[in-house]
Amino acid sequence: MIQKNKIIITNKNAKKVIKFETEQKKFFYQDFFYIKKGVFLPRFESEQLLDITISYIKTLFPKKINILEVGCGSGVIAINLALTNPLWKVDGVDISLKALNLSKKNLNLHPLLKVNFKKSDLFQNITKKYHVIIANLPYVENTFPIKPQILKWDPVCALFAGVDGLKLLDKLLQQINKYIYKKYLIALEIGYKQKEGMIKLIKKHLPKSHFIFKKDYAQKIRFVFIYFL
Numbered sequence: 195m196i197q198k199n200k201i202i203i204t205n206k207n208a209k210k211v212i213k214f215e216t217e218q219k220k221f222f223y224q225d226f227f228y229i230k231k232g233v234f235l236p237r238f239e240s241e242q243l244l245d246i247t248i249s250y251i252k253t254l255f256p257k258k259i260n261i262l263e264v265g266c267g268s269g270v271i272a273i274n275l276a277l278t279n280p281l282w283k284v285d286g287v288d289i290s291l292k293a294l295n296l297s298k299k300n301l302n303l304h305p306l307l308k309v310n311f312k313k314s315d316l317f318q319n320i321t322k323k324y325h326v327i328i329a330n331l332p333y334v335e336n337t338f339p340i341k342p343q344i345l346k347w348d349p350v351c352a353l354f355a356g357v358d359g360l361k362l363l364d365k366l367l368q369q370i371n372k373y374i375y376k377k378y379l380i381a382l383e384i385g386y387k388q389k390e391g392m393i394k395l396i397k398k399h400l401p402k403s404h405f406i407f408k409k410d411y412a413q414k415i416r417f418v419f420i421y422f423l
């Protein structure tokens with residue numbers, strides 16, 4: 195849903211092209227947020243990732259916890275988590291400065307809210323431990339024919355992740371041990387064909403953990419929750 199701003203739909207080359215204006219907002223989960231060309235446009239599926247994660251946190255963890263979002267983009271997931279419970283200490287990192295600037299702009303919509311956004315290549319600039327780590331990192335195969343209109347908005351660094359799309363999720367799980375408490379939840383969005391690949395990565399990097407895959411509303415497996423409690 196777009197607030198205030200115009201959406202222009204043209205029929206150029208018999209294809210539907212949606213042109214966005216520069217300053218506009220999109221509703222995500224429980225509020226409106228600024229979106230900007232060059233920063234990943236939040237998707238409906240990620241609201242489900244957030245929703246399931248919030249219900250797990252509420253039932254499985256104490257009230258005060260540390261949460262990290264890796265690859266925060268426009269900040270919509272991290273900010274919604276902080277909005278859900280002010281006792282949750284939420285940090286967000288991204289490799290893209292453009293994304294971080296938008297995250298901070300979105301945080302400014304909530305002057306009383308605290309979320310610490312900073313630049314980091316995965317955990318490179320992280321020094322803390324977390325109870326919950328949530329990520330919707332790039333998971334598209336390099337050769338996947340992404341529609342040109344998507345590439346006009348979303349940056350390449352938000353989409354592609356190697357030949358099988360698992361390059362970043364592999365790195366994330368490889369490095370994650372140093373940054374999680376003994377009891378943890380890792381909530382990840384994945385591609386609908388990546389279940390088997392993810393099982394291999396989980397068994398390789400977090401052999402003692404438990405995990406559960408969840409489907410999106412289209413009945414495709416799109417999320418994995420890895421935990422040790």
Ligand SMILES: C[S@@+](CC[C@H](N)C(=O)[O-])C[C@H]1O[C@@H](n2cnc3c(N)ncnc32)[C@H](O)[C@@H]1O
Nearest residue numbers: 234236240265266267288289290315316330352
């Ligand atoms: C699919 S987008 C998701 C953005 C946001 N979480 C959302 O759901 O709208 C992936 C994000 O991961 C970031 N990213 C890619 N590689 C990264 C890395 N190595 N370390 C941290 N962030 C990274 C991208 O810049 C992008 O903002």
